[in-house]
Amino acid sequence: MIDYIQDGTEIYRQSFATIRSEANLSSLPPDLERVAVRLIHSCGMTDIVSDLSASPGAATAGRKALIAGASILCDARMVAEGVTRKRLPAENAVICTLQHPDTPKLAEQMSTTRSAAALELWRDHLEGAIVAIGNAPTALFRLLELLDEGVPKPALILGFPVGFIGAAESKAALAANSRGVPFIALQGRRGGSAMASAAVNALAKEDEL
Amino acid sequence: MIDYIQDGTEIYRQSFATIRSEANLSSLPPDLERVAVRLIHSCGMTDIVSDLSASPGAATAGRKALIAGASILCDARMVAEGVTRKRLPAENAVICTLQHPDTPKLAEQMSTTRSAAALELWRDHLEGAIVAIGNAPTALFRLLELLDEGVPKPALILGFPVGFIGAAESKAALAANSRGVPFIALQGRRGGSAMASAAVNALAKEDEL
Numbered sequence: 205m206i207d208y209i210q211d212g213t214e215i216y217r218q219s220f221a222t223i224r225s226e227a228n229l230s231s232l233p234p235d236l237e238r239v240a241v242r243l244i245h246s247c248g249m250t251d252i253v254s255d256l257s258a259s260p261g262a263a264t265a266g267r268k269a270l271i272a273g274a275s276i277l278c279d280a281r282m283v284a285e286g287v288t289r290k291r292l293p294a295e296n297a298v299i300c301t302l303q304h305p306d307t308p309k310l311a312e313q314m315s316t317t318r319s320a321a322a323l324e325l326w327r328d329h330l331e332g333a334i335v336a337i338g339n340a341p342t343a344l345f346r347l348l349e350l351l352d353e354g355v356p357k358p359a360l361i362l363g364f365p366v367g368f369i370g371a372a373e374s375k376a377a378l379a380a381n382s383r384g385v386p387f388i389a390l391q392g393r394r395g396g397s398a399m400a401s402a403a404v405n406a407l408a409k410e411d412e413l
Numbered sequence: 414m415i416d417y418i419q420d421g422t423e424i425y426r427q428s429f430a431t432i433r434s435e436a437n438l439s440s441l442p443p444d445l446e447r448v449a450v451r452l453i454h455s456c457g458m459t460d461i462v463s464d465l466s467a468s469p470g471a472a473t474a475g476r477k478a479l480i481a482g483a484s485i486l487c488d489a490r491m492v493a494e495g496v497t498r499k500r501l502p503a504e505n506a507v508i509c510t511l512q513h514p515d516t517p518k519l520a521e522q523m524s525t526t527r528s529a530a531a532l533e534l535w536r537d538h539l540e541g542a543i544v545a546i547g548n549a550p551t552a553l554f555r556l557l558e559l560l561d562e563g564v565p566k567p568a569l570i571l572g573f574p575v576g577f578i579g580a581a582e583s584k585a586a587l588a589a590n591s592r593g594v595p596f597i598a599l600q601g602r603r604g605g606s607a608m609a610s611a612a613v614n615a616l617a618k619e620d621e622l
Contacts, residue, residue: 206586208554208579210525215551215578222577248575248602282606285491316419342424345417366457366607368431369424370417377415393457396607397491398575 216413219245226250235263239388239406246402247394255391257379262360262386266334266407269359275299275329276404277358279319279365280339286401287336291408296334301325320346331356334407337363338400341370344378351383360407363389364400371395425622428454435459444472448597448615455611456603464600466588471569471595475543475616478568484508484538485613486567488528488574489548495610496545500617505543510534529555540565543616546572547609550579553587560592569616572598573609580604 209215223241227250232240236258244250270276273294278284284300301307301322311321319340326333330350335358337344344365351357363378365371375389388403418424432450436459441449445467453459479485482503487493493509510516510531520530528549535542539559544567546553553574560566572587574580584598597612615621 206554206558208551208582210529210551212526212528212551215526219577245576247605248577248580281494282491282610285489285494286606317421317424319421320419342417342419342421345415349415367454368428368457371457373417396456396605397495398605398607401491 213413220412223250227253229253232256233258233260233263235261235267236388238412239263239403241412242402242406243390243399246398247396249394252390252394255394256388257375257391258388259382259386262388263407265386266360266362266388269332269334270294270296270404270408272332274359275333277326277329277333277335278400279322279337279343280397282397283336283338283400286338286398287404288401288408291405293408296408297329299326299329316346317342319343323347323350327355330358333358334404335361336400336404337361337365338395338397339365341365341367341374344374345370348374348377348381348383351385357383357385359386361385361387361389362400362403363387364395364397364403366393366395368393422622429621432459436462438462441465442467442469442472444470444476445597447621448472448612450621451611451615452599452608455607456605458603461599461603464603465597466584466600467597468591468595471597472616474595475569475571475597478541478543479503479505479613479617481541483568484542486535486538486542486544487609488531488546488552489606491606492545492547492609495547495607496613497610497617500614502617505617506538508535508538525555526551528552532556532559536564539567542567543613544570545609545613546570546574547604547606548574550574550576550583553583554579557583557586557590557592560594566592566594568595570594570596570598571609571612572596573604573606573612575602575604577602
């Protein structure tokens with residue numbers, strides 16, 4: 205037998221304690237602290253704090269929306285899978301339209317990625333929703349375009365697209381002008397579906413465990 | 414309209430070109446190079462190369478196993494979701510037993526995490542399989558214990574558990590003694606389901622796009 209901790213709750217407890225002892229969270233507004241801890245937990249990196257950007261009160265707005273039953277719109281099924289259903293306060297719907305049968309056709313018609321085209325199927329769900337983008341920069345760019353077109357506003361945008369082409373740019377565009385929508389984002393190339401769902405999971409429940 | 418690249422294939426092409434121009438891949442064996450590129454692509458960080466460890470010929474072994482029809486055993490559904498089915502060379506089965514109805518009971522009986530207990534249901538699938546661990550250090554520790562007990566050997570272990578408790582330790586244990594099984598792992602706290610599935614996706618197809 206190998207010697208390792210096998211108690212899941214204890215692993216979470218020690219993980220969060222290690223993060224709080226190592227990460228510099230002092231620069232963050234209080235409502236964002238638990239979100240930052242869970243983001244760090246999802247990626248193993250304490251230095252993401254310096255790349256975190258958010259509008260004032262964004263975490264509080266997201267928490268209130270989830271309690272009020274907000275749907276969670278995800279750009280990728282990995283994000284949807286990462287949302288811990290039993291943490292959700294109102295059996296909130298978790299929606300991902302990337303694999304919808306209409307999406308490839310829409311992408312072709314719009315000459316864009318499937319990730320961006322999938323947002324066409326979000327239109328009826330956007331009002332008051334939590335948008336969790338953890339994969340595709342084109343999805344975040346398209347969301348900003350839709351907001352410029354006047355679609356109903358979500359309650360919160362979680363901006364965590366990852367990668368080398370458009371990720372940093374799309375999150376910079378969100379932070380520069382979030383079109384009046386509260387947002388939390390990780391600036392730069394880093395991000396990912398695990399971070400997007402970690403942010404949702406942090407907002408979903410006061411208790412960390 | 415915002416100006417951004419909307420052609421998915423072009424985004425991939427430019428991403429991989431950016432990675433190759435920025436990352437130092439010269440230290441890697443040739444068969445690991447494409448795996449490293451796709452891992453970097455999944456996380457947005459070129460500096461992971463220095464934390465990458467692998468047994469000689471591990472990527473080649475994994476590629477051959479996939480072509481021969483190897484099953485892919487995943488510790489989390491996010492990993493399974495991240496495997497691009499259309500890249501797989503032999504309609505390989507993608508198996509995750511974490512949500513199997515027997516897993517919670519097994520975890521209780523074994524006084525361990527669900528992630529570790531879920532491996533009990535891998536026993537009949539382990540021989541010649543690709544094991545992709547992208548979340549739970551306890552799953553990787555348990556795999557090493559099972560190999561010590563003499564279970565049939567998988568073809569390749571992809572070790573990418575993430576976090577602050579056990580992640581670095583489990584991957585160090587794998588690299589120190591992989592029980593004769595080829596492995597690719599990211600040492601340290603970093604890792605995650607996106608990296609585990611990116612490794613599978615890299616091995617699945619010669620063509621990067």
